[in-house]
Amino acid sequence: DIVMTQSPDSLAVSLGERATINCKSSQSVLYSSNNKNYLAWYQQKPGQPPKLLIYWASTRESGVPDRFSGSGSGTDFTLTISSLQAEDVAVYYCQRYYHTPPLTFGPGTKVDIK
């Protein structure tokens, strides 16, 4: 089975500081025929459905603030919030959507204000 892991499980960052979340896939999500990484990032706030932030590992969804950025390739990926705002308190999930299902989610990383 393909496993997605995230680190850390949780982190607390001061307002205006950088937050970094890591995601690792047990198998590559890079599709060689189009050189795209089939990796997405979602934000979920309490009582709300998830919201797509990043797809193709680094493409920001329309309307997502540019303080959110994604990077990485193959099996290792990072979501960075460059300057944490109060409204960014949430749980963040990575997800592989490569090839055939299952389209596995990572276990999530909780981000709080320090």
Place this chain on the structure above:
Amino acid sequence: QVQLVESGGGVVQPGRSLRLSCAASGFTFSSFAMHWVRQAPGKGLDWVAVISYDGSDKYYADSVKGRFTISRDNSKNTLFLQMNSLRVEDTAVYYCARGLEMATIMAAFDIWGQGTMVTVSS
């Protein structure tokens, strides 16, 4: 506006069945793959099933294979999840979600419903 609205959740005994629906509006439903994702109370996201834009391809998580069936009615812009032989561990909020790109299963999920709660308990 683009919207997904789930319905059909409730409290059911183990071993019984339930059918969830997801009504889509604001986009060409028949052009997009659709997914069900669940979230147990206090837990993470758990992908359940996907159906291709035309209903020809369906895939399931191992945990629900043989018990759940995903289907769609493109004439009514509605997605379904038939859940049979329900177990206590199926208790969760069930979300429907749309694949970002047309005509492919391999896409991130850009539109999500608000979810419907399913509780399996005796």
